[in-house]
Amino acid sequence: MLIRPWCDGDQGLVVAAQRNLSAATIDRRFLVGSGGRLPVAYLRHIAAGARPEWDAQVAVDGGVLCGWAEYGRVPARDPAADVAVLVADPWQRTGLASALVRALVQRMIAAGIRAIHADVAGSNAAARGLVRALAGSDPGPTYADGLLHFAFDLAAVPQDPAPLAGQPVLTRVR
Ligand SMILES: CC(C)(COP(=O)(O)OP(=O)(O)OC[C@H]1O[C@@H](n2cnc3c(N)ncnc32)[C@H](O)[C@@H]1OP(=O)(O)O)[C@@H](O)C(=O)NCCC(=O)NCCS
Numbered sequence: 001m002l003i004r005p006w007c008d009g010d011q012g013l014v015v016a017a018q019r020n021l022s023a024a025t026i027d028r029r030f031l032v033g034s035g036g037r038l039p040v041a042y043l044r045h046i047a048a049g050a051r052p053e054w055d056a057q058v059a060v061d062g063g064v065l066c067g068w069a070e071y072g073r074v075p076a077r078d079p080a081a082d083v084a085v086l087v088a089d090p091w092q093r094t095g096l097a098s099a100l101v102r103a104l105v106q107r108m109i110a111a112g113i114r115a116i117h118a119d120v121a122g123s124n125a126a127a128r129g130l131v132r133a134l135a136g137s138d139p140g141p142t143y144a145d146g147l148l149h150f151a152f153d154l155a156a157v158p159q160d161p162a163p164l165a166g167q168p169v170l171t172r173v174r
Helices: 010-020 023-030 040-047 096-110 125-135
Strands: 002-005 054-061 064-072 080-087 115-121 142-144 147-153
Touching (some): 010 040, 040 054, 064 096, 080 096, 096 125, 125 147
Parallel strands (some): 080 115
Antiparallel strands (some): 002 054, 064 080, 142 147
């Protein structure tokens, strides 16, 4: 499994990855009923590529996109960013989301980000497990508009000891 920064053209891999995404996985990521398709506005958003407001880390195996983690922030130099992760169904519970976020965190720090925010549905046990694993404990969400809102320090997230942040890394998942 290769974990690397987002490259121009990766939106094509995202579109192709839909064959491995259940409707439930897409719904949990976008917090809406998706009809089993990634939102068109989202595909347009990521097609604009990496920029100060948005960037991502992808996991690719044999040309197939297995998952990706992304951050977004407005304004571009905001020291807090929203983070979201999506792992395609065949690779869930293999440690891939954790590996993606650990790799992304190094690049977030380099981009001047200090805090992570994430909104998840209370019923999303997997996302809550991921937050617990990344933050080191349950960071105690606030509750608004029917969602759990997590905010925690980037420094809490375990990082890979990679001296060259942003370089592709070959990783083994469970
Ligand atoms: C949430 C999601 C990204 C987790 O991806 P993953 O690759 O399966 O997660 P990992 O294997 O890295 O596991 C991370 C931690 O979460 C826990 N976890 C994962 N799935 C879980 C589940 N279904 N129930 C409880 N805990 C779970 C793991 O045990 C692990 O904790 P540990 O390190 O203490 O063992 C994945 O389920 C997904 O893509 N879901 C749909 C989209 C979504 O909900 N995104 C999150 C909101 S933005």
